[in-house]
Amino acid sequence: MQRTRAGGNGSGGRRRAKGGGTWRGFDVFRLAPLAFVCLWSGGFTAIKFGLGGAGPFGLLGLRYAVCVAILAPLALALRPRLPRGAALAHLAANALIVQVGYFALMTVSLGLGVSAAAAALIVALQPVLVGLLAPSLVGERVGGRVWLGLVLGLAGAAVVIASRGALEARGPWGLLAALGALATMTAGVLYEKRFGRPHHPVAANLVQYLVGAAATLPLAALTDGLAIAWSVPFALALAYLVLGNSLLSMSLLFAMVRRGEAARVSALFFLVPPVAALIAWALLGEALAPIAWAGMALAAAGVALAAPRRPPA
Secondary structure: OOOHHHHHHHHHHHHHHHHEEEEEEEHHHHHHHHHHHHHHHHHHHHHHOOOOOOOOHHHHHHHHHHHHHHHHHHHHHHOOOOHHHHHHHHHHHHHHHHHHHHHHHHHHHHHHOOOOOHHHHHOOOOOHHHHHHHHOOOOHHHHHOHHHHHEEEEEEHHHHHOOOOOOOOOOOHHHHHHHHEEEEHHHHHHHHHHOOOOHHHHHHHHHHHHHHHHHHHHHHOOOOOOOOOOOHHHHHHHHHHHHHHHHHHHHHHHHHHOOOOOHHHHHHHHHHHHHHHHHHHHHOOOOOHHHHHHHHHHHHHHHHHHHOOOOOO
């Protein structure tokens, strides 16, 4: 009887452990890449709407301040274990790289007249850069299958973007800012792969957005000011940037990077331009040329070859 009870408890424990993160036998973590791509794809358009009511740094500073206002009460209620020492330093450093570096440069780029399509095309080079740098910086081998996927994904994303005919950039400064955004996002992914550690999402996000707010609000006061022209489109764009881009997308991205291979996870960025085009087609009625559908299929094939084989932990 004792052996039967022990075996039953052990089996039940194994079943419970195996069932973590599942719903009726389905591994919900498999939805993480799809959720990330869908949420991230709307970010370029949301920033464009947001810039109608605030300057680049004012929009960022307000965005991060709202994130902190949401997370601080949650942290007080949940009391998660806060990162300390080296873990805290690495978390803050990557906040400066991604939250301040990438998002500031991307917002400035769009504010200087670079179209969302052109910015998406430039950032679509990020998986290729990660693939080139990952072997030397994080000791990650990138095989031939992954490289084939990266090439196909980039080609597909470029076809979709070019078919929309909106590759606009006014002057060199916006393009330089977009290239800087490409460099900082690449650095952020590799830094997370090299130094990132799992943290409670509330604690990790609170640290990141405290750093982001502390860096961008003074910049806003010195440059474009803190005045906000409130409107319904601005409020909706801000809500999307806070919830969709900041709190959900970034958490999913870093979770996938820690779990999987950086080059494979970065390949998901190839799907951002096609998904953004699909959203515009479905919600705004923007026409899609026949070649755009071929580009979407090509990008999807590339991601299928290069994307992570395992869901995030």
